[in-house]
Amino acid sequence: MAQSSTLVPGLAGIPCAKSAIGFIDGSVGKLQYRGYPIEVLAEECAFEEVVFLLQRGELPSATELEEFRAEMIREREVSFRALDVFERLPERTHPMTALTIGVSTLGGYHEGDHVEDLELRRGIALRLVAKVPTLVAAWHRIRQGKRPVSPRADLGHAENFLYMLEGERPDPMAAHVAEVALVLHAEHSMNASTFAARVTGSTLADPYAVVSSAIGALSGRLHGGANERVLAMLRTIPDRSPEGVRRWAEDRLARRDKIMGFGHRVYKVKDPRANILQGLASGLFAKLGRTPIYDLAVELEGQMEKLVGHKGIYPNVDFYSGIVYEKLGIPVDLFTPVFAVSRVSGWLAHLLEQLEDNRIFRPSQVWVGESDRAFVALADR
Numbered sequence: 001m002a003q004s005s006t007l008v009p010g011l012a013g014i015p016c017a018k019s020a021i022g023f024i025d026g027s028v029g030k031l032q033y034r035g036y037p038i039e040v041l042a043e044e045c046a047f048e049e050v051v052f053l054l055q056r057g058e059l060p061s062a063t064e065l066e067e068f069r070a071e072m073i074r075e076r077e078v079s080f081r082a083l084d085v086f087e088r089l090p091e092r093t094h095p096m097t098a099l100t101i102g103v104s105t106l107g108g109y110h111e112g113d114h115v116e117d118l119e120l121r122r123g124i125a126l127r128l129v130a131k132v133p134t135l136v137a138a139w140h141r142i143r144q145g146k147r148p149v150s151p152r153a154d155l156g157h158a159e160n161f162l163y164m165l166e167g168e169r170p171d172p173m174a175a176h177v178a179e180v181a182l183v184l185h186a187e188h189s190m191n192a193s194t195f196a197a198r199v200t201g202s203t204l205a206d207p208y209a210v211v212s213s214a215i216g217a218l219s220g221r222l223h224g225g226a227n228e229r230v231l232a233m234l235r236t237i238p239d240r241s242p243e244g245v246r247r248w249a250e251d252r253l254a255r256r257d258k259i260m261g262f263g264h265r266v267y268k269v270k271d272p273r274a275n276i277l278q279g280l281a282s283g284l285f286a287k288l289g290r291t292p293i294y295d296l297a298v299e300l301e302g303q304m305e306k307l308v309g310h311k312g313i314y315p316n317v318d319f320y321s322g323i324v325y326e327k328l329g330i331p332v333d334l335f336t337p338v339f340a341v342s343r344v345s346g347w348l349a350h351l352l353e354q355l356e357d358n359r360i361f362r363p364s365q366v367w368v369g370e371s372d373r374a375f376v377a378l379a380d381r
């Protein structure tokens, strides 16, 4: 086969698969899952319904959803032996590292050939979405010297996750906001972690290895993690008056420093997920009390629009998500694991799609090394 010699760094803009899962039109801020606008799904659907949609291709009927939900609830438990692995880790282990270990360990408990058996494959996809929150919450408790909290079958996916973190049922508004945040982060087309999942899946590796690869890709600070930095950055703004915020932004832009939570490779208008999160944040603050950092964020958004809106630099999903998670009482180093709790559903939808018509990924390279060199014996070097 003829090889292209044109290198596209980061494969930017190069299609690597056909997909019918998530669609983005960044010029108008459109995001759809399986053809349904994200705004409608965030308003109308429970997370479990969205998982079904992503992984099976259609919205479930009431009976299908009931069965799917019941199966997910059954799968939430993680055996004590599997969780024992966490007891051996140093307390400082990052929750993303612990999650990779937890997911890989689960692979040892479940056998079967997912490649030959579609039902088994779908079952594993559901199981992993069900168990990832249990793993994240268990490590969070074990690292603090506490016992993991068992999942509760009478709570929805997001509410149960918050319950397992703290051992207390969350405020209903907090549970609702967490649920919508999970819906918003479930899928985002061919980003780095989804690509990693598809590459690993294309080798016919088992789905636990697929999810471990994707978690590794998500853990890097260019992918997950920007929301942590938004909070840290906002706290460094010394003067929170409109003039002070403008001066701070102008100064950073003049130094060509990136302002965290702004800009996106695909969106050239405000990320639709940021709009939805912002709406949720207002309701959350009305119920649980305002957070001064939110007012500062809104001020910064207004100033940035005047300064760089014409360049297509607007808030992305991370701009408001950290502020929302902090209000939900989620520790900062769990922000990226919360992303994984949601995105695992999208990664596995992509695995299912990849295996419908699989070909192993094997890109080429642009050779920049030497060739046909004369070998020099060790004694002569």
Ligand SMILES: CC(C)(COP(=O)(O)OP(=O)(O)OC[C@H]1O[C@@H](n2cnc3c(N)ncnc32)[C@H](O)[C@@H]1OP(=O)(O)O)[C@@H](O)C(=O)NCCC(=O)NCCS
Pocket: 226, 253, 256, 257, 258, 259, 260, 261, 262, 263, 264, 265, 266, 311, 313, 316, 317, 318
């Ligand atoms: C997301 C991001 C990596 C997209 O990068 P990209 O598509 O490669 O865009 P570029 O880095 O090429 O930026 C294009 C222009 O916009 C500017 N720009 C982009 N994001 C910016 C930001 N957050 N703050 C200030 N300027 C920004 C760049 O300086 C560049 O300006 P120039 O044309 O004058 O050189 C980038 O916007 C960024 O680093 N944002 C901050 C981190 C963040 O919030 N990440 C979460 C993403 S969901």
